[in-house]
Amino acid sequence: MDCRRAVDLAIQRHQVEMAGRQFPKFSENYMKFLDGQLREINFQIAISSVMQYIVFLYTR
Numbered sequence: 001m002d003c004r005r006a007v008d009l010a011i012q013r014h015q016v017e018m019a020g021r022q023f024p025k026f027s028e029n030y031m032k033f034l035d036g037q038l039r040e041i042n043f044q045i046a047i048s049s050v051m052q053y054i055v056f057l058y059t060r
Contacts, residue, residue, distance in 0.1 A: 006041045009034055 013034040020027035 003045065006038060006045070009038050009041065010042070 013031065015031050015036065016027050020031075
């Protein structure tokens with residue numbers, strides 16, 4: 001699984017966090033959105049890793 005999307009979201013989250021002082025309400029809402037996206041991607045990565053491990057076990 002390509003982790004580039006997770007890296008891009010993490011960078012974007014950091015940038016929003018740094019700019020949060022200027023636009024606190026926007027930043028708070030957008031951070032919640034980014035956190036949700038990151039959780040979803042992390043779940044997909046975890047499932048992909050488990051599936052790869054299962055395939056590895058069955059092909060040994």
